[in-house]
Amino acid sequence: MRYGIIGTGGVARTIADKLVSLGHEVTLGSRSKDNETAAAWAEQAGPTGHHGTFAEAAEFGEVVLNATPGTVALDALRAAGPERLAGKLLIDLSNPLVFSAEGELTLDPVNTDSVGERIQREFPQALVVKTLNTVTAPVMVDPSRLDGEHNMFVAGDDEGAKARTVALLGSFGWPSESVIDLGDITGARAMEMMMPFWIRLMKAFGTAEFNYSFKRAK
Amino acid sequence: MRYGIIGTGGVARTIADKLVSLGHEVTLGSRSKDNETAAAWAEQAGPTGHHGTFAEAAEFGEVVLNATPGTVALDALRAAGPERLAGKLLIDLSNPLVFSAEGELTLDPVNTDSVGERIQREFPQALVVKTLNTVTAPVMVDPSRLDGEHNMFVAGDDEGAKARTVALLGSFGWPSESVIDLGDITGARAMEMMMPFWIRLMKAFGTAEFNYSFKRAK
Numbered sequence: 469m470r471y472g473i474i475g476t477g478g479v480a481r482t483i484a485d486k487l488v489s490l491g492h493e494v495t496l497g498s499r500s501k502d503n504e505t506a507a508a509w510a511e512q513a514g515p516t517g518h519h520g521t522f523a524e525a526a527e528f529g530e531v532v533l534n535a536t537p538g539t540v541a542l543d544a545l546r547a548a549g550p551e552r553l554a555g556k557l558l559i560d561l562s563n564p565l566v567f568s569a570e571g572e573l574t575l576d577p578v579n580t581d582s583v584g585e586r587i588q589r590e591f592p593q594a595l596v597v598k599t600l601n602t603v604t605a606p607v608m609v610d611p612s613r614l615d616g617e618h619n620m621f622v623a624g625d626d627e628g629a630k631a632r633t634v635a636l637l638g639s640f641g642w643p644s645e646s647v648i649d650l651g652d653i654t655g656a657r658a659m660e661m662m663m664p665f666w667i668r669l670m671k672a673f674g675t676a677e678f679n680y681s682f683k684r685a686k
Numbered sequence: 687m688r689y690g691i692i693g694t695g696g697v698a699r700t701i702a703d704k705l706v707s708l709g710h711e712v713t714l715g716s717r718s719k720d721n722e723t724a725a726a727w728a729e730q731a732g733p734t735g736h737h738g739t740f741a742e743a744a745e746f747g748e749v750v751l752n753a754t755p756g757t758v759a760l761d762a763l764r765a766a767g768p769e770r771l772a773g774k775l776l777i778d779l780s781n782p783l784v785f786s787a788e789g790e791l792t793l794d795p796v797n798t799d800s801v802g803e804r805i806q807r808e809f810p811q812a813l814v815v816k817t818l819n820t821v822t823a824p825v826m827v828d829p830s831r832l833d834g835e836h837n838m839f840v841a842g843d844d845e846g847a848k849a850r851t852v853a854l855l856g857s858f859g860w861p862s863e864s865v866i867d868l869g870d871i872t873g874a875r876a877m878e879m880m881m882p883f884w885i886r887l888m889k890a891f892g893t894a895e896f897n898y899s900f901k902r903a904k
Contacts, residue, residue, distance in 0.1 A: 578797045614901040623886075650886040658882035665876040668841075668868040669900070677903030682887070683832040685895030 472497060472529025474522055474544050476506045479561055479605045480535035486609035488513050490639055497525025499547065526552035531559065531636075532594075538564030538583040538660065539576065542590060554593035557629045559636075560584050560656070561600045561608075563663045573667060575660060584656025588625065595629035597622055598656035599637065602666065604676035611641045611679070618679040620647045623655025690715060690747025692740055692762050694724045697779055697823045698753035704827035706731050708857055715743025717765065744770035749777065749854070750812075756782030756801040756878065757794065760808060772811035775847045777854075778802050778874070779818045779826075781881045791885060793878060802874025806843065813847035815840055816874035817855065820884065822894035829859045829897070836897040838865045841873025 469492050473480050476498045484494045495518040498506045506519035518528070526532050526548035536544045541562045545553065564583050566574050577586065584598035599622045600608045607613055611620070620642045624630050634647050650658060670676050687710050691698050694716045702712045713736040716724045724737035736746070744750050744766035754762045759780045763771065782801050784792045795804065802816035817840045818826045825831055829838070838860045842848045852865050868876060888894050 574797050579792050613903055615904055616901050618901040648887070648890050650883075650890060655886050658886045661879045662883050665868075665880050668873050668876045669866070672866050672868060673900075673902055675903055678900050681899050681901055682891070682896050683834050683836040683899055684891055685831055685893055686833055 469493070470528055470530045471495075472525035472527070472532045472548075473535055474525055474532065474541075474548055475535035476503055476509070476519075477535065477537075479608070480533075481505075481509050482605040482609055483533060483535060483561070484509060484513065484517065486640060488517050492516070493528075494518065495520050495525040495528040497522040497548065499544070522548040523552060529556065531557045531632075533559045533561060534587065535561050538562035539566060541583050542586055545587060545591065550591050550593065553591050556594055557632050558587065558591065558594040558596045559600075559633060560587055560596055560598050563601050563660055565663060573664060575663060578661060579657070582654070582656040582660045584623065584653050584660070588653045595624070595626040596653055597624035597626075597629050597633040598653065598659055599623075599633055601659055602662055603679050607677055607679055609640050611646070613677055614679055616681065617643075617646060618681040621650050621655075621659055622647055623650040623653055623659060625653050687711070688746055688748045689713075690743035690745070690750045690766075691753055692743055692750065692759075692766055693753035693755075694721055694727070694737075695753065695755075697826070698751075699723075699727050700823040700827055701751060701753060701779070702727060702731065702735065704858060706735050710734070711746075712736065713738050713743040713746040715740040715766065717762070740766040741770060747774065749775045749850075751777045751779060752805065753779050756780035757784060759801050760804055763805060763809065768809050768811065771809050774812055775850055776805065776809065776812040776814045777818075777851060778805055778814055778816050781819050781878055783881060791882060793881060796879060797875070800872070800874040800878045802841065802871050802878070806871045813842070813844040814871055815842035815844075815847050815851040816871065816877055817841075817851055819877055820880055821897050825895055825897055827858050829864070831895055832897055834899065835861075835864060836899040839868050839873075839877055840865055841868040841871055841877060843871050 493516040496506045510517045510519040588596040711734040714724045728735045728737040806814040
């Protein structure tokens with residue numbers, strides 16, 4: 469399968485490496501064609517790893533993943549172009565974190581909207597699924613780094629798109645029964661709003677490598 | 687010990703029952719002195735269960751618990767009176783849920799503020815600790831309803847007040863090692879912002895009786 473990844477940061481490259489290791493072909497997309505990080509990634513990735521503009525990555529991908537920060541995701545996807553996203557599964561991994569000069573963390577959007585919803589509204593012909601934003605990058609592509617059963621979440625309006633996302637997560641190592649469906653794309657709001665809690669937990673645990681699991685009534 | 691509980695809803699009465707069962711004396715406080723729910727609760731609770739106004743409950747309590755909805759908590763505590771909260775452990779259990787006419791759920795305050803922080807700012811002489819808002823009432827007072835280890839959270843500015851809260855949680859059945867300290871009272875923001883996620887999970891699980899636990903890196 470051909471994947472286009474919008475973004476060149478740590479999350480983008482971690483996902484890209486995993487997809488290449490699974491035998492897929494990947495184009496890492498950046499704002500400019502000569503992004504050095506993207507070029508270096510493609511160089512070490514071998515013949516199935518490529519780099520290009522946001523538009524080239526989106527054009528290339530049968531599936532497109534947004535791995536830019538949530539605060540710039542809409543701009544990046546506009547640059548990719550709605551016609552290159554139409555009809556495609558568009559997986560949004562982002563969190564709209566805003567860090568103030570004082571180090572205070574807030575979200576924008578929040579509460580009444582989310583990046584996932586904004587993307588779906590702006591690109592109504594894309595099949596947007598929110599997932600993976602609730603764990604650190606190494607855990608996204610290797611859940612076995614954590615012992616025992618723990619959970620991933622998906623939210624999106626299209627059931628088929630969610631099923632394809634669950635299958636992709638399965639290839640990353642997430643058993644389908646570990647993936648909890650939070651409903652339509654407004655569930656992205658709930659998933660993004662976990663970020664302040666996640667950051668507090670990271671400080672309490674002294675590691676970013678943790679994840680949620682659940683205990684239910686007997 | 688004498689406890690004053692601000693509020694008469696399901697959470698308030700569940701906590702009140704538990705405190706009475708543990709041998710404590712409790713006054714359930716409501717806006718009006720002749721609240722029928724509060725009177726009925728006190729009647730069935732026996733000689734150590736009382737009811738009265740917000741001010742009477744706060745006056746009575748060596749420890750005060752806010753169990754009103756987050757959207758009315760400040761008003762209720764103003765009615766209780768700052769002089770009756772000064773110097774006391776004030777445990778805030780609330781979530782600032784706002785339900786729209788369309789059934790949409792949002793939070794107010796959110797993101798840059800929280801009920802816990804607002805209470806601490808408005809009553810600087812109270813020792814505010816946020817806890818228990820992340821689980822349904824039956825689980826608050828009986829964590830053994832869920833199998834295995836799962837977690838509770840505390841946030842507050844005063845270390846001694848948090849330690850006393852952890853001890854109280856211990857008497858409810860929460861082992862001290864299951865209680866995660868999320869830092870100062872701004873951690874209340876993270877805890878309250880879990881609510882949209884919690885509600886989605888409740889729908890996915892088909893029960894409110896669940897809780898978070900965590901897997902960490904090996």
